[in-house]
């Protein structure tokens with residue numbers, strides 16, 4: 001027996017959901033290229049694809065929209081969020097809300113796809129109200145509209161443009177799944193014990209919260225703020241290299257070329273043409289150029305988190321919302337993987353540890 005450090009290259013299950021080719025920079029959900037899904041579909045259609053294995057027809061899409069836009073959550077859960085410190089970590093708040101929801105609902109594995117859509121609907125209410133509570137605004141339940149992205153944005157900012165809705169929809173699709181990173185693995189461990197779906201999401205959120213995983217978009221954006229002006233990029237980058245620090249938003253365990261999502265986020269950041277985000281976009285583009293030149297030999301390229309923060313910031317979100325936005329979208333992937341795991345009957349996850357302690361001793 002030997003230890004598999006970080007479970008690297010351990011295959012935990014087979015999946016029909018997401019395909020990643022790290023050498024060629026390809027990401028597909030259910031066989032569709034991520035670019036095609038972003039250009040042609042809504043988050044609701046992708047949710048149907050991930051949960052039911054095919055794109056919906058118009059009747060199926062109407063049904064999925066109805067269910068995913070059931071935004072009601074018990075008032076007590078909103079009150080629990082209101083009781084938390086205003087400067088609480090936003091993901092910790094989200095986790096508290098999900099743990100609380102598991103006291104109200106029995107989202108077990110009967111009719112799991114319908115349950116999953118309901119969980120995703122409630123996630124929008126939670127994330128929107130984390131923002132509203134932290135900003136000292138009255139709480140608000142999103143109202144159903146033509147799209148999940150629009151309902152979510154309107155619950156946060158009353159005025160939203162078509163371009164902002166388009167960018168939100170694209171972000172929801174881009175972050176919806178990425179096979180089995182740490183958070184999805186935590187989610188699978190909980191699902192494997194046949195615990196409920198809200199508990200699966202709470203566990204995944206705990207894993208996502210760590211700085212090695214979900215926080216990279218926030219950290220990447222903070223770099224742009226620190227740099228302050230495109231003319232400072234070279235000097236700032238040289239200092240990072242001299243101090244042997246990591247360039248956040250660069251590098252990936254699986255991609256050894258451009259993460260395809262980073263190109264789409266960059267395009268969206270440009271399309272948004274926001275006054276708020278414009279300066280940071282210029283800095284990011286310069287940093288991308290300097291960083292890819294320096295790291296080319298090591299095959300370290302921008303990952304999805306490099307430009308996503310600029311998109312979120314341009315829409316109007318503060319930095320602390322970047323990871324909750326990632327989590328909102330990834331709730332779909334967490335649940336789709338959990339359902340696949342339970343239905344394919346992989347059994348309870350129970351690895352072994354290699355004992356290296358003392359030999360038998362007399363007491």
Ligand code: CMC
Pocket residue numbers: 181212213214215216245246247248249250251252253254298300303304305
């Ligand atoms: N900046 C500088 N050096 C880097 C970076 C980076 N961003 N990424 C990797 N390296 C170097 C690292 O120092 C090491 O060098 P050496 O061999 O000389 O010691 C080599 O590349 C391999 O690094 P590793 O950490 O063993 O490789 P990994 O495959 O585990 O790295 C990673 C993946 C994401 C942890 C890493 O690239 C990283 O820390 N990136 C910055 C954080 C980040 O952007 N994370 C978001 C990941 S994508 C979204 C998500 O999954 O949440």
